[in-house]
Amino acid sequence: MSDTTPHKLRSVAGRPHVLLSCAVSIDGYLDDTRPERLMLSSEVDLDRVDGVRASVDAILVGANTVRRDNPRLLVRSQARLRARTARGLVANPAKVTVTRSGELDPRARFFTTGDARKLVYAASGVLDKTRRTLGGNATVLDAGEPPELPRILADLAGQGIARLMVEGGSGILSWFLSAGLADELHLVVAPRFVADPRAPKWLRPGAGVPGGSRLLSTERLGDCVLLRYELETRDD
Numbered sequence: 001m002s003d004t005t006p007h008k009l010r011s012v013a014g015r016p017h018v019l020l021s022c023a024v025s026i027d028g029y030l031d032d033t034r035p036e037r038l039m040l041s042s043e044v045d046l047d048r049v050d051g052v053r054a055s056v057d058a059i060l061v062g063a064n065t066v067r068r069d070n071p072r073l074l075v076r077s078q079a080r081l082r083a084r085t086a087r088g089l090v091a092n093p094a095k096v097t098v099t100r101s102g103e104l105d106p107r108a109r110f111f112t113t114g115d116a117r118k119l120v121y122a123a124s125g126v127l128d129k130t131r132r133t134l135g136g137n138a139t140v141l142d143a144g145e146p147p148e149l150p151r152i153l154a155d156l157a158g159q160g161i162a163r164l165m166v167e168g169g170s171g172i173l174s175w176f177l178s179a180g181l182a183d184e185l186h187l188v189v190a191p192r193f194v195a196d197p198r199a200p201k202w203l204r205p206g207a208g209v210p211g212g213s214r215l216l217s218t219e220r221l222g223d224c225v226l227l228r229y230e231l232e233t234r235d236d
Contacts, residue, residue: 012183012233012235014153014154014157015150015153015154015156015157015181016057016058016153016156016157016161016162016163016164017162017163017164017183017184018153018164018166018176018181018182018183018184019052019056019163019164019165019166019182019183019184019185019186020166020168020173020176020177020182020184020185020186020231021049021052021165021166021167021168021185021186022167022168022173022186022187022188022202023040023041023045023188023189023190023224024040024187024188024189024190024202025040025189025190025192025193025194026189026190026191026192026193027193027194027195028201028202028203029194029196029199029200029201029202030168030169030170030199030200030201030202031194031199031200032194032196032199033196033198033199037068037069038192038194040188040190040192040224041188041190041224042190042221042222042223042224043222044221044222044224045188045221045222045224045226047077048221048226050075050076050077050080051077051080052165052186053073053074053075053093053165054075054077054080054081054083054084054093055163056093056163056164056165057093057094057160057161057162057163057164058093058094058095058096058119058156058161058163058164058165059073059093059094059095059096059164059165059166059167060096060097060098060164060165060166060167060172061073061095061096061097061110061166061167061168061169061172062097062098062168062169062171062172063097063098063099063100063101063103063104064169064171065097065167065168065169065172066097066104066108066110067103067104067105067108068169070108070109070110071109071110071167072109072110072113072114073092073093073095073110073114073167074092074113074114074116075091075092075093090115090116090117091114091115091116092114092115092116093116093165094116094117094118094119094159094161095110095114095116095117095118095119096119096120096121096156096164097110097119097120097121098120098121098122098143098147098152098172099120099121099122099123099126099130099147100123100126100146100147101123101126102122102123102126102127102129102130102133104120104130104133104134106133106134106135106137111134111137111138112137117139118137118138118139119138119139119141119156119159120134120138120139120140120141121141121142121143121147121152121155122140122141122142122143122147123143123144123145123146123147124142124143124144124145125145127140127142141155149175149176149179149181150179150181153181166182168202169200170200170201170202170203170204171204173202173203174203174204174207177203177207177209177231178207178208178209178210179234180210180211180232180233180234180235181233181234182231182233183230183231183233184228184229184230184231185213185227185228185229185231186226186227186228187202187226187227187228187229188221188224188225188226188227189224189225189227190223190224191223191224210232210234211231211232211233211234212231212232213229213230213231213232214229214230215227215228215229216228216229216230
């Protein structure tokens with residue numbers, strides 16, 4: 001049963017509110033090992049995710065997700081797009097990625113679709129290379145060497161990003177959780193088993209996660225279940 005009780009979520013000075021979002025199998029996998037992406041979200045959940053995307057200022061994925069999944073990261077609903085523009089916002093939230101290698105294709109849909117800002121945080125050692133590769137397709141910013149998450153979040157806050165949605169993959173999700181810099185988790189459990197140790201778990205083995213969590217609500221989404229948590233952070 002869905003818990004519809006409203007919950008007031010924290011606001012943290014100096015960085016955006018960070019919402020982690022992912023869909024997993026019953027045994028905790030994000031994907032299997034086949035070349036094509038394993039679809040775990042139901043249509044009902046995909047519409048819910050679209051609503052969350054429309055509510056945030058930016059969406060962040062890892063560079064590996066940009067390379068493998070070639071996501072557009074756009075709001076699909078025309079009504080939600082109109083609602084954003086009616087509030088004086090750009091139709092789509094900003095797109096953000098983080099790269100340690102600078103290996104990004106400027107023809108990827110992340111860069112070529114939508115009217116939103118495209119922000120790439122690159123490790124200091126590949127900053128110039130990334131700028132040359134992407135040209136005018138994105139704003140490339142120095143993330144430190146190696147990339148420093150607090151630095152990235154502080155820079156996003158300075159650019160007016162108050163609410164950040166993080167869609168993965170497992171390396172990025174584990175990074176935010178182990179750093180204690182995620183405020184909220186939307187975890188969708190799909191009625192599938194993967195049972196393949198070569199496949200990616202949503203949380204990488206050995207990722208130390210400080211603090212705990214508080215279950216805010218549960219909701220049935222077709223055959224999937226949404227678990228919504230408030231996370232303890234290093235700010236607490």
